[in-house]
Amino acid sequence: MIPVWTTPHRSAPVDAVVALPGSKSLTARALVLAALADGPGRLVRPLRARDTDLMAAALRALGVRIEEDGEDWVVTAGELRGPAEVDAGLAGTVLRFLPPVAALATGPVRLDGDPRLRERPNAGLLAALRDLGVQIEDGGRRRAPFTVHGTGRVRGGAVTVDASESSQIVSGLLLAAARFDEGIDLTLTGGLPSMPHVEMTVESLRERGVAVTATERGWRVGPGPIAARDEVLEPDLSNAAPFLAAALVTGGRVTVRDWPVATTQPGGQLDRLLGEMGASVVRTGEGLQVTGGGTIRPLVADLGEVGELTPVLAALCALAEGTSRLTGIGHLRGHETDRLQALDEVLTAVGASVEQLPDGLVITPGPRRPARLDSYADHRMVHAAAVLGLAIDGVEVADPGAVSKTLPDYVDRWAQMLGTAR
Ligand SMILES: O=C(O)C1=C[C@@H](OP(=O)(O)O)[C@@H](O)[C@H](O)C1
Numbered sequence: 001m002i003p004v005w006t007t008p009h010r011s012a013p014v015d016a017v018v019a020l021p022g023s024k025s026l027t028a029r030a031l032v033l034a035a036l037a038d039g040p041g042r043l044v045r046p047l048r049a050r051d052t053d054l055m056a057a058a059l060r061a062l063g064v065r066i067e068e069d070g071e072d073w074v075v076t077a078g079e080l081r082g083p084a085e086v087d088a089g090l091a092g093t094v095l096r097f098l099p100p101v102a103a104l105a106t107g108p109v110r111l112d113g114d115p116r117l118r119e120r121p122n123a124g125l126l127a128a129l130r131d132l133g134v135q136i137e138d139g140g141r142r143r144a145p146f147t148v149h150g151t152g153r154v155r156g157g158a159v160t161v162d163a164s165e166s167s168q169i170v171s172g173l174l175l176a177a178a179r180f181d182e183g184i185d186l187t188l189t190g191g192l193p194s195m196p197h198v199e200m201t202v203e204s205l206r207e208r209g210v211a212v213t214a215t216e217r218g219w220r221v222g223p224g225p226i227a228a229r230d231e232v233l234e235p236d237l238s239n240a241a242p243f244l245a246a247a248l249v250t251g252g253r254v255t256v257r258d259w260p261v262a263t264t265q266p267g268g269q270l271d272r273l274l275g276e277m278g279a280s281v282v283r284t285g286e287g288l289q290v291t292g293g294g295t296i297r298p299l300v301a302d303l304g305e306v307g308e309l310t311p312v313l314a315a316l317c318a319l320a321e322g323t324s325r326l327t328g329i330g331h332l333r334g335h336e337t338d339r340l341q342a343l344d345e346v347l348t349a350v351g352a353s354v355e356q357l358p359d360g361l362v363i364t365p366g367p368r369r370p371a372r373l374d375s376y377a378d379h380r381m382v383h384a385a386a387v388l389g390l391a392i393d394g395v396e397v398a399d400p401g402a403v404s405k406t407l408p409d410y411v412d413r414w415a416q417m418l419g420t421a422r
């Protein structure tokens, strides 16, 4: 039987301080770069969740030593070798970051994952790797499953890349490029979503001494060593979104601890976005504090840079005082689920009117009603359902275990936030 979570309804103002584990995106990059580095490196407080555990398992399968030391991971790079089988689960980071690493290994590396992973777009990555001299067998699918036949080295050099469906295609290539014979000179052919995530990649490379420059049409990475480094992981600011949203929904106050002063995480834009929706946002000694004003203003925004935040923001839009318009997010149709379709279904089920645009959603709140929602195997759809459930009595979500992707104890943390009084 599929488990069902009756999300807690709460009209009294929430007042809570929340601490969150490490960023999925930063942990994935730190693991990959440590696996390619010139010595051992420590990840302090990495995210331990399905996506990052799968990344660690994939690298281990290629011969990388990753040891647990308390909450930390200690990574020792070694010779990369196949044959290996990689389970990418539903992780876009493993799907797009691992193949360029596999190309540097000797022997075949086969990558597969959940049924939905096989539908996630990856043509731009496979084409670019082939152009860089890598042999890949994909049965003409241009998606998972596929096998990378590494020879221990990649020529590299100039390549044009279509990353319009996912920025992770660019990040994956840049992360491994310093280890290619000629580095990479990457030219984008189309649009690029999620720019902050590419900036995160560039920053992660520079922190390890890699020469990376932005060019007129893309990025260039010079060949050379990747310096080993210890890294303390920032908390995951995208996973902070539902907790901060609770302040708006209940007219309460939520602080997320240890909010970084500067960050490339898209969640770093939550202060601006939640501010536009009527929250007052301040930094305190503890972290980022969001206070709701009792009503939620509609949002008109291009979320192309911060696509990950869409499900929670869309849930807030369904509880707002007017019509919202979220655009720039056509690529969300290739995420864990088709998020535009899923949000249409969920928000309609609880009473909103939703219009799907090719690249977004128009959301008009309506008379609220209870509903049993699906998780669509998507962690952020569970987060969105919980936000709706605060305001609407009787919101249930089937298969809430989807949260294991990035925050396995989400349901407990949600209950803890609601139970916390100062
Ligand atoms: O590089 C990363 O860590 C990510 C990039 C983004 O991917 P897309 O550009 O495919 O949206 C984001 O949505 C994903 O959750 C994480």
Ligand SMILES: C=C(OP(=O)(O)O)C(=O)O
Binding pocket: 090, 091, 092, 093, 308, 335, 336, 380
């Ligand atoms: C799109 C997401 O994940 P992935 O890294 O699997 O693409 C996400 O976490 O919102």
